[in-house]
Amino acid sequence: MDFKNIIRDIPDFPQQGIIFRDITPLLAHPQGLTTVIQSFKTKFAELNINAIDAVIGIESRGFILGAPLAMALGCSFVPVRKPKKLPSAVFRVEYTLEYGTDSLEIHQDAIAAGQRVIIIDDVIATGGTAAATAKLVTQSGAELVAYGFLIELDFLNGRSALPEVPIVSLVNY
Ligand code: AMP
Secondary structure, three states, rough: OOOHHHOOEEEEEOOOOOOEEEEEHHHHOOHHHHHHHHHHHHHHHHHHOOOOOOHHHHOOHHHHHHHHHHHHOOEEEEEOOOOOOOOOOOOEEEOOOOOOOEEEEEEEEOOOOOEEOOOEEEOEEEEHHHHHHHHHHHHHHHHHEEEEEEEHHHHHHHHHOOOOOEEEEEEEE
16 A cells, blocks of 8 residues: 555645645555554564563654554553643653644553554654653653654654664655
8 A cells, every 4th residue: 555645745734835645544544543453563573672561652643543553453542632731740841842832641540661662653854752751751761762753854864863873664754
């Protein structure tokens, strides 16, 4: 399946000069999500990334990909959420955006110390969001073993902002 042909490019969304990579047509394709999850599973296996305890999905498109991947791997799914969404005690990380800052949270008891986890999102752009999520994994005492992104925007070199663990991306621009 040619993911790039099915992902839709929306110029100037959400602001002038940005090409938004819209994955909704791929999600709508009857075999789209199944093929994406199989591709992630195969690539992680090829890299000998095994014995995963949890998939960490970043709000909100990371949930769409992360939950079925956790099912396919037979492991836990853990959401990382925007502030004030999670009801129990959280770890919080603040990170810098183009203008101002944002925060992400994870439940303190969601992953146990020493667990092997992978972080999943739809797109890596500058890498700020994924790097912040790695800090939440560190705060939890877990071991980050890999990242998975459906789309990597190579020209922004987001991977240089991330800890040195394997990065699987399925489509590159
Ligand atoms: P960043 O922190 O810069 O790596 O941005 C990553 C987050 O922003 C991801 O959660 C993406 O969903 C979203 N994002 C950034 N750039 C794009 C883009 N061109 N198309 C779609 N989503 C994007």
